[in-house]
Amino acid sequence: MGLFEKFEKTAALYNGLSDAGRNPFTVIMEEMLSPTRASIKGRETVLAGTHNYLGMTFDSSAIEAGQAAIAAHGTGTTGSRFANGTYGIHRALEDDLAAFLGLDHCIVFSTGYQANLGAIAGLLKAGEDIALIDADCHACIYDGCQLAGVETVRFRHNDPESLDKRLARVSPDVKGKLVCIEGMYSMFGDIAPVKEFVEVAHKHGAYLFVDEAHSFGVYGENGRGVSEADGVMDEIDFYSGTFSKSLASVGGFVASNHREVDYLRFSASPYKFTASPTPANISSAHAALKRISADPSIRERLWENVNRLHAALRQLGFHLAAEPAPVVSVLFKHADDAFSGWHALLENGVYVNMAIPPATPNSMSLLRLSVSAAHTPDDIDRIVAGYTAMANAVPAARAAG
Amino acid sequence: MAATGEGLREGGIQEDDDLVFRKICSMLEPLNQVNVKLTRDTDIVADLEIDSVSVLDIVMDVEDAYDISIPVNVISETRTIGELVDAIHKTKKEQA
Numbered sequence: 001m002g003l004f005e006k007f008e009k010t011a012a013l014y015n016g017l018s019d020a021g022r023n024p025f026t027v028i029m030e031e032m033l034s035p036t037r038a039s040i041k042g043r044e045t046v047l048a049g050t051h052n053y054l055g056m057t058f059d060s061s062a063i064e065a066g067q068a069a070i071a072a073h074g075t076g077t078t079g080s081r082f083a084n085g086t087y088g089i090h091r092a093l094e095d096d097l098a099a100f101l102g103l104d105h106c107i108v109f110s111t112g113y114q115a116n117l118g119a120i121a122g123l124l125k126a127g128e129d130i131a132l133i134d135a136d137c138h139a140c141i142y143d144g145c146q147l148a149g150v151e152t153v154r155f156r157h158n159d160p161e162s163l164d165k166r167l168a169r170v171s172p173d174v175k176g177k178l179v180c181i182e183g184m185y186s187m188f189g190d191i192a193p194v195k196e197f198v199e200v201a202h203k204h205g206a207y208l209f210v211d212e213a214h215s216f217g218v219y220g221e222n223g224r225g226v227s228e229a230d231g232v233m234d235e236i237d238f239y240s241g242t243f244s245k246s247l248a249s250v251g252g253f254v255a256s257n258h259r260e261v262d263y264l265r266f267s268a269s270p271y272k273f274t275a276s277p278t279p280a281n282i283s284s285a286h287a288a289l290k291r292i293s294a295d296p297s298i299r300e301r302l303w304e305n306v307n308r309l310h311a312a313l314r315q316l317g318f319h320l321a322a323e324p325a326p327v328v329s330v331l332f333k334h335a336d337d338a339f340s341g342w343h344a345l346l347e348n349g350v351y352v353n354m355a356i357p358p359a360t361p362n363s364m365s366l367l368r369l370s371v372s373a374a375h376t377p378d379d380i381d382r383i384v385a386g387y388t389a390m391a392n393a394v395p396a397a398r399a400a401g
Numbered sequence: 402m403a404a405t406g407e408g409l410r411e412g413g414i415q416e417d418d419d420l421v422f423r424k425i426c427s428m429l430e431p432l433n434q435v436n437v438k439l440t441r442d443t444d445i446v447a448d449l450e451i452d453s454v455s456v457l458d459i460v461m462d463v464e465d466a467y468d469i470s471i472p473v474n475v476i477s478e479t480r481t482i483g484e485l486v487d488a489i490h491k492t493k494k495e496q497a
Contacts, residue, residue: 146474169496358455362458
């Protein structure tokens, strides 16, 4: 009995939503119809809540590369990167990712979550080092700090001055200081002032770790991320990213100009003790990387769609969390209203993500629209029509709701 | 965030236990939607129904009010207001 008591409150909410047939956390995509359409409850629905920013899930070159990799290398590696799970294709992707980023070294992990978990836990030592993390950092950064068992201090979100104060308080006995931020934050779609963070971190002799999971391929002249857009690619210390968003596969990576980053290959448990990415994952990610490197018009299409959708939602009077970005979140004070809004959108053929505290900043609930370069003009019309219907069905969705 | 560290700085580091306790209560009160009486034994998450991230946000206000850094690891081991007050005193002493 005792083991399950802690779940009672959350289970009541979860089961209540399921009973009402409106649980955002149990949606099944019965069939994928295109990069931006799926069948949900037997009905064709526009996908506006994926991380398919560059729309690469059905890219023909990525599909062919994935199929060819299975034929050539098999379905799985049956081993970790540290043992028998490193193939030539893993190393080749590491080399090309490093070249794409203009950084010297890159290590591929099995997921983006594990890349952050492994890098942070692998770099930091309990009792010697300290982690300073942005208050809105993703769970995997918190988990990495926890796995390291290292002293962890939060600073105010996107506030270099708040970091400055906390770095100034660090005891001189501490050996290594690692500051963790993200490029674009996935809940609100807001952007970090990376350049200012570089200056503050380095002033105090700290290293800067930037998670660009949501901004890789999307920001900067070459798609290297917010660090590139801010002109500090060669000044940040560690860069992490994922294959599961703009590259439409599964896997993650950490890159750096510090040659010592290679030590993670023996110090990071999430690198050593889990199966390496499958040949299909590696080769489709690699093909997608080549596509987005060679064709900047994909990124341009994304931004055109971002600007159109952000303007349309602003026009409708929603309380938007941030300036135009591939994540466009509508904020709600009350989770109940967000649930109603989410349901109204789905009823109108539009799927978005829903998030509630404590997964969200400032105790707000939100509906997250993720824009894709693959959204067609018709998709966008349907999304805007869905939000218009939702605004009418849920009055609290309009400004300050 | 309803509570802020502004206006709470003047107390300085010599404040006694009771003043730190009162300061924490003044920060928690705006979030006390279930209207329970705040005592040293009040469980911040369970009794006040405040989510764990909001507690961490309040701690940043505390940090700025007292010019100390309280690690997340320390917060995760505190449940009650009294334990948080004790953690602040301990950290103030260590970082003085």
